[in-house]
Amino acid sequence: MSSALTLYSYWRSSAAYRVRIALNLKQLDYDLKIVHLVRDGGEQHSEAFHALNPQELVPVLMHGQRIVRQSLAIMEYLEETFPDHPIMPATARDRARVRGLALAVACDIHPLNNLRVLQFLEHDWNVPQPERDAWVKRWINTGFSAIEDMLRDNPSTGDYCEGDIPSVADCCLIPQVYNARRFAIDIDQYPTIARIEANCLASEPFDKARPENQPDAPGSGDS
Structure with a gap:
C-alpha cells in the first residue's frame, strides 16, 4: 500500500534522523524525499523546496496535502494523529x-x-x-x-x-x-x-x- 506520509530528509541531518526514529517506533510506512544539503550549494535553497519550507530546513513531513515542519512538531503530530505505539508517556x-x-x-x-x-x-x-x-x-x-x-x-x-x-x-x-x-x-x-x-x-x-x-x-x- 502506498504511504500517505512523505518525509523530506538528508542522511546526516540530526533533525531528520529524529523523525525517522519516531516514524519507525510508531511502525508507520513513509516515503523518503532526499534533500541534499551540500550538493550544488544545498538543494534546500532551491525555489521548489523554499516554497515547501521557507526556513529551507529539513525535515518536512507531508501527510497527504498537509505540510508539517520542525522535527518536534512533526513528532507530536505523529503522536496525536497515530496514537498506536506511543512515543510520549501517559501522564x-x-x-x-x-x-x-x-x-x-x-x-x-x-x-x-x-x-x-x-x-x-x-x-x-x-x-x-x-x-x-x-x-x-x-x-x-x-x-x-x-x-x-x-x-x-x-x-x-x-x-x-x-x-x-x-x-x-x-x-x-x-x-x-x-x-x-x-x-x-x-x-x-x-x-x-x-x-x-x-x-x-x-x-x-x-x-x-x-x-x-x-x-x-x-x-x-x-x-
Missing part, C-alpha cells in the same frame, strides 16, 4: 520531563552547531577548522553534562530516557550522540547517555534510522 508529569529532555537537545545544543551555523563560521567569518570543531565540542559537552545530570540516578530514567519505552526524548538524544561521535567526543564520560544509546541502537527502529543506513548516505548510490 502530564512524564510528558513534561520528556519534552524537557528533548528541548535540551533540540533548542540548546543542536542550533549552535548545525550545518548552517558551521557554514557561516567557515565562509562568513573565516573561522579555521580547529576552532569550528572546538565550538561544536564546547556546546555538545555543555549540553550533555546537563542532560547526564538530569538522567543519572533519576527514578524516572529506565532503559531509556523516560522509563522502559523509548520516547521523543530518545529520538532527540541519539542523533545528537551521533553528532558528538563525529567530532570525537568521548561519550563514556556520560555513562547514562552511553547506556541509553546502547539500548536504543540495539533496537530495529533506531538501527533502521541510522544515517549510514539511509539511501542517500555515501556509498549507497545516491550520495
Whole structure:
C-alpha cells in the first residue's frame, strides 16, 4: 500500500534522523524525499523546496496535502494523529520531563552547531577548522553534562530516557550522540547517555534510522 506520509530528509541531518526514529517506533510506512544539503550549494535553497519550507530546513513531513515542519512538531503530530505505539508517556508529569529532555537537545545544543551555523563560521567569518570543531565540542559537552545530570540516578530514567519505552526524548538524544561521535567526543564520560544509546541502537527502529543506513548516505548510490 502506498504511504500517505512523505518525509523530506538528508542522511546526516540530526533533525531528520529524529523523525525517522519516531516514524519507525510508531511502525508507520513513509516515503523518503532526499534533500541534499551540500550538493550544488544545498538543494534546500532551491525555489521548489523554499516554497515547501521557507526556513529551507529539513525535515518536512507531508501527510497527504498537509505540510508539517520542525522535527518536534512533526513528532507530536505523529503522536496525536497515530496514537498506536506511543512515543510520549501517559501522564502530564512524564510528558513534561520528556519534552524537557528533548528541548535540551533540540533548542540548546543542536542550533549552535548545525550545518548552517558551521557554514557561516567557515565562509562568513573565516573561522579555521580547529576552532569550528572546538565550538561544536564546547556546546555538545555543555549540553550533555546537563542532560547526564538530569538522567543519572533519576527514578524516572529506565532503559531509556523516560522509563522502559523509548520516547521523543530518545529520538532527540541519539542523533545528537551521533553528532558528538563525529567530532570525537568521548561519550563514556556520560555513562547514562552511553547506556541509553546502547539500548536504543540495539533496537530495529533506531538501527533502521541510522544515517549510514539511509539511501542517500555515501556509498549507497545516491550520495
